[in-house]
Amino acid sequence: MTTDTPARVTETGPRALARQRRRRSVVRFWTRYRTHRAGLAGLAALILFALVALTAPLTVGSDVAGVTDAPGQPMESPSGAFPLGTDRFGRNLLGLLVWGSRISLLVGLLAAVLSVTIGTLVGITAGHFKGAYATVLMRVTDWFLVMPTLVLAIALATVMSRSLGTVVLAIGVTTWPTTARLVRAQTLAVESRPYIERAKALGGGHWHIMSRHVLPNVMPLVLAQATLGISTAILAEATLAFLGLGDPTVVSWGGLLQEAREAGAVSSGDWWYLVPPGIAIAAVALAFTLCGRAVESVLNPRLEVDR
Amino acid sequence: MSSAQKTAAPVLAGPAVRARTPRARTTAAYVRYGAGKLGGAAVSLLAVLVTGFFLFRLIPGDPVKTMTGGRPVSAEQLASYRREFGLDLPLWQQFTDYCGKALTGDLGTSYQFRAPVVDKISEALPNTLLLTGTGFVLYTALGILLGTRAAWRNGRLGDRLNTGLALTLFSVPSFWLGLLLIIVFSVGIGPIPGMFPTGGMESGGEEGFAYVIDVAHHLVLPVITLVAVEYGQTLLVTRSALLDEMGSDYLTTARAKGLRDDLVRRRHAVPNALLPTVTLIFVNLGRTVAGVILVETVFSWPGLGGLFYQALSVPDLPLVQGLFLFFAATVIVMNTLADLVYPLLDPRVGR
Numbered sequence: 001m002t003t004d005t006p007a008r009v010t011e012t013g014p015r016a017l018a019r020q021r022r023r024r025s026v027v028r029f030w031t032r033y034r035t036h037r038a039g040l041a042g043l044a045a046l047i048l049f050a051l052v053a054l055t056a057p058l059t060v061g062s063d064v065a066g067v068t069d070a071p072g073q074p075m076e077s078p079s080g081a082f083p084l085g086t087d088r089f090g091r092n093l094l095g096l097l098v099w100g101s102r103i104s105l106l107v108g109l110l111a112a113v114l115s116v117t118i119g120t121l122v123g124i125t126a127g128h129f130k131g132a133y134a135t136v137l138m139r140v141t142d143w144f145l146v147m148p149t150l151v152l153a154i155a156l157a158t159v160m161s162r163s164l165g166t167v168v169l170a171i172g173v174t175t176w177p178t179t180a181r182l183v184r185a186q187t188l189a190v191e192s193r194p195y196i197e198r199a200k201a202l203g204g205g206h207w208h209i210m211s212r213h214v215l216p217n218v219m220p221l222v223l224a225q226a227t228l229g230i231s232t233a234i235l236a237e238a239t240l241a242f243l244g245l246g247d248p249t250v251v252s253w254g255g256l257l258q259e260a261r262e263a264g265a266v267s268s269g270d271w272w273y274l275v276p277p278g279i280a281i282a283a284v285a286l287a288f289t290l291c292g293r294a295v296e297s298v299l300n301p302r303l304e305v306d307r
Numbered sequence: 308m309s310s311a312q313k314t315a316a317p318v319l320a321g322p323a324v325r326a327r328t329p330r331a332r333t334t335a336a337y338v339r340y341g342a343g344k345l346g347g348a349a350v351s352l353l354a355v356l357v358t359g360f361f362l363f364r365l366i367p368g369d370p371v372k373t374m375t376g377g378r379p380v381s382a383e384q385l386a387s388y389r390r391e392f393g394l395d396l397p398l399w400q401q402f403t404d405y406c407g408k409a410l411t412g413d414l415g416t417s418y419q420f421r422a423p424v425v426d427k428i429s430e431a432l433p434n435t436l437l438l439t440g441t442g443f444v445l446y447t448a449l450g451i452l453l454g455t456r457a458a459w460r461n462g463r464l465g466d467r468l469n470t471g472l473a474l475t476l477f478s479v480p481s482f483w484l485g486l487l488l489i490i491v492f493s494v495g496i497g498p499i500p501g502m503f504p505t506g507g508m509e510s511g512g513e514e515g516f517a518y519v520i521d522v523a524h525h526l527v528l529p530v531i532t533l534v535a536v537e538y539g540q541t542l543l544v545t546r547s548a549l550l551d552e553m554g555s556d557y558l559t560t561a562r563a564k565g566l567r568d569d570l571v572r573r574r575h576a577v578p579n580a581l582l583p584t585v586t587l588i589f590v591n592l593g594r595t596v597a598g599v600i601l602v603e604t605v606f607s608w609p610g611l612g613g614l615f616y617q618a619l620s621v622p623d624l625p626l627v628q629g630l631f632l633f634f635a636a637t638v639i640v641m642n643t644l645a646d647l648v649y650p651l652l653d654p655r656v657g658r
Binding site for chain 2: 038139143145146147148149150151152154155156158159231235238239242243244245254257260261266267268269271274275277278281282283285286289290
């Protein structure tokens with residue numbers, strides 16, 4: 001890269017080149033992403049939710065979840081003091097909703113990261129080492145793919161102790177196969193390119209090829225999968241919590257719905273107890289889905305029509 | 308999907324087969340394909356059996372104590388429970404016993420109901436089939452219909468609305484939607500009176516035709532919930548499958564022949580797009596099982612899903628284990644059926 005300013009001259013060399021190339025591709029990615037209106041809306045919603053969750057200790061504080069000195073009467077309908085009413089212990093539902101976003105988002109993120117990590121590991125190794133290893137691995141993947149995810153996750157969560165770790169694990173180990181399949185296909189495509197042959201000829205080992213050549217090339221795909229995976233994970237977390245398999249000591253959106261049902265909010269028609277957590281779950285899941293689809297269609301222009 | 312690599316080599320058949328008529332050859336190829344699929348399914352079912360066993364040995368601490376739910380139980384009772392569930396035997400013997408029993412249809416005794424797990428399952432199965440079957444037919448039909456419309460008018464307002472609604476409903480937790488429907492249509496809110504029952508499958512005391520009407524009345528809200536959360540998937544799959552076909556030359560040819568747009572869609576494009584859709588509908592059955600568990604829980608429907616919820620809130624481990632095996636096996640069997648039917652629909656597969 002020849003440049004006209006003296007400052008840029010110091011930046012030449014392979015690392016600087018790579019950095020520049022990466023920066024350019026990020027800019028290119030953003031320029032294309034910007035054209036997806038639904039993706040932008042999803043991104044804006046996500047930033048909003050992230051801000052709410054991150055600032056929750058300042059805005060509501062952790063004592064909002066305490067049952068001992070709750071500020072209101074049990075099951076109050078919405079009013080000026082409690083915009084969303086109170087729960088069966090007299091706690092402020094708006095505060096609980098804000099506080100619960102932390103757990104729901106955290107579990108969703110962690111579970112999606114776990115799932116995508118397993119999927120990427122399986123996918124890359126199955127694509128790189130062909131033969132019996134790959135066959136066995138892909139059979140296992142196919143088996144997990146047809147298994148009813150929720151049933152498996154419920155079975156896992158039932159036999160383990162009730163904790164956030166259990167929920168993350170149960171969701172993570174049941175949702176990885178889609179990523180594994182996609183990553184394997186991409187790995188096969190990448191490995192058939194001539195530069196991999198060149199790397200091998202220059203003495204690059206398995207680890208070098210997988211981490212330096214294949215991984216950066218499957219990363220965009222993994223990113224899209226992770227974004228879509230978070231929305232699945234958030235829904236799964238809410239479902240497990242609703243079935244009473246979540247951590248009973250923390251507040252989450254699914255847990256709020258379970259409490260509402262147990263408190264008889266359904267038969268007494270207390271819609272204000274039920275509606276907000278569900279809308280929050282649906283909004284976050286939808287936002288992640290919209291972002292994931294936008295990322296997918298930026299990376300795979302063949303899907304461009306999907307917009 | 309995985310079928311392609313497996314059966315791509317009919318070379319093994321040799322000249323003996325090649326000498327026969329093409330029909331015999333394709334039949335032989337199909338039999339080989341089917342045998343491969345059935346073998347794979349058998350391995351998968353075995354894997355489910357093994358998972359079922361070891362998963363429920365993962366329980367930290369004493370499984371008998373977990374089963375009694377912390378209630379005060381005497382040491383003799385614990386020992387008798389242990390003997391009843393065969394937990395005093397060495398692990399390998401437990402495993403062989405369990406496999407032998409499971410293969411002969413004995414899934415143990417429910418701790419909670421004091422009845423054989425198989426009996427509980429067969430009692431609840433017809434109710435689940437009624438709900439799932441109705442839901443499945445409706446959401447598949449709706450998904451395919453709306454999906455083809457959306458793809459054909461790709462990018463226009465109708466497509467955007469359809470896809471947007473499907474995505475939104477796809478993101479809605481099914482149990483929450485069910486609870487809302489109960490509040491609005493069963494309990495009644497504002498001007499809307501409670502029109503439907505809040506749960507269960509029958510009011511009791513009805514016979515003959517009145518009974519059928521009563522069950523149908525109870526069926527409405529659960530089916531609406533199931534259809535609402537599941538049709539989005541079928542819609543999106545159909546839509547993208549049809550979009551893949553849209554640019555194809557054969558459609559241009561069909562149009563050039565002067566066929567009406569409607570005919571091009573129904574006779575040419577949709578049948579081709581339906582093929583991948585059929586597979587994906589069956590692959591996604593696992594999701595439907597999840598939907599059914601939640602819908603049945605919310606509407607207290609006396610089916611397998613409701614039973615699963617009852618079992619895991621205790622937790623009634625033999626029942627959870629039995630239902631786990633049953634759900635997993637069903638999904639595998641349905642997928643295998645789809646694999647077997649698929650080459651009959653699409654001559655390109657399995658030859």
